[in-house]
Amino acid sequence: MPEKKGLLAVYKHGQGLWTRVTFAVALGIFLLWFLVELDGAFESEVVLMEGTVTVLDSKKSTRRLTEEDIASLEEYEKYGPLNIMVRIREKGDDRPLVEIKEEPVGSTGDLRAALAEGKSVYLYDDVVIDRPVTAAEVEIFKRYKQPEEKIDVAIGSMGGEQVSRDCAGIEAEIKAGKRVYLKGDVLRRTWWHSRLFTVPAVEVDINNGHIVIVVLFLLGAFAIFRVDNNPRNADFLIETESELKKVDWSSKEEVIGSTKVVILISAAFLIFMFVLDTVYLTIVRTIKSIFFGA
The missing domain is CATH 1.10.287 (Helix Hairpins)
Structure with missing residues (x-):
């Protein structure tokens, strides 16, 4: 055929x-x-927009604050606490900077007062604030986020209570004249993991x-x-x-018998190696004890 x-x-x-x-x-x-x-x-998700903005870089804890730096901090202070960690060197203090203990400063007013007293103020950490969201950025979110997906934000001030809003909700808050701050990175699904549809059943x-x-x-x-x-x-x-x-396969009895032989030989070899290793170790320890006293 x-x-x-x-x-x-x-x-x-x-x-x-x-x-x-x-x-x-x-x-x-x-x-x-x-x-x-x-x-x-x-990866299932990547960062679409970071949730924080670095206002001042500490330059690995060696940045000495100036009046210009403090002025730039004042622009953000009115929207919420800045949580600044600094090292303050007293006038005439010659200690290395690393030996000066870091401390929190509550406001830019405290920083200005320290400078007025002749003290040197060094940033211990970067000054980082929650990222304020603009209407243009919300449009970017819409392109990558599903309509029902939520974003963690604070409404009104950086230190405000964290709430979850979808893009439409954030847009409504901004149109109402309120400031909206991200409380974490905004993630988006990669193309590979982007949803096409949902099976209802x-x-x-x-x-x-x-x-x-x-x-x-x-x-x-x-x-x-x-x-x-x-x-x-x-x-x-x-x-x-x-x-x-065409192969003449072994019978069940032959396979069991051969397996027993392999197990017995393996066990005997294991015991022999154990005894040999023990004897060798004993000899080495005896020689060390006689000649080296250890």
Whole structure:
């Protein structure tokens, strides 16, 4: 009977069944492993916008504050506490900066008072504030965030209570004349993990990555089928199975007997090596005790 031809034709149907199926299963396991690793290689979220702004860089705790620095801090102080950590060197103090203990300063007024007394003020940490959100930035959020996704913010002041708002809610607060501050980085889903749709019956989100995985799986399965039905490969597997049928396999009793022999020999060798190691260690310790007194 002539062989059927075509992309889905099975070469020599029914021959070499076990070897051909085993070969296909092995390739399928490798394909699944590859797809799982591929899916895990993509981060689910990346930072769209950092939640804080560095107002002053401490330059690794060596930045000496000036009047200009304090003036720049005053622009932000009216919106909430700045939480400034500084080292204050008294006039005439020659100690290294690292020996001066850091302390918190409550306001820019305290900083000005220290400078007026002739003291030197050094930033211990960067001055970081919660990031104020603008209407233009909300438009950016809309492009990358789902409508129902929430963003942690503070309304009115940097030190305000943390609340969660969607993009529409943040936009409404800004239009009402209120200042909105981020209380953490704004994250966005990567393209791979971006949601395409939700299956209503099971409430499962389908992402771009899921579609790619399914397409690659189908292409991989078809490639495995073609490789398995390539005449050269199929003939080799068929011949392999026919040769395996000629093998005189050991009986159950012979396998059990051989296994017992292997276990006994392994145990005897283990005991022999243990005794040899113990004797060697005893000899070494005795020599050290006689000649070195240890």
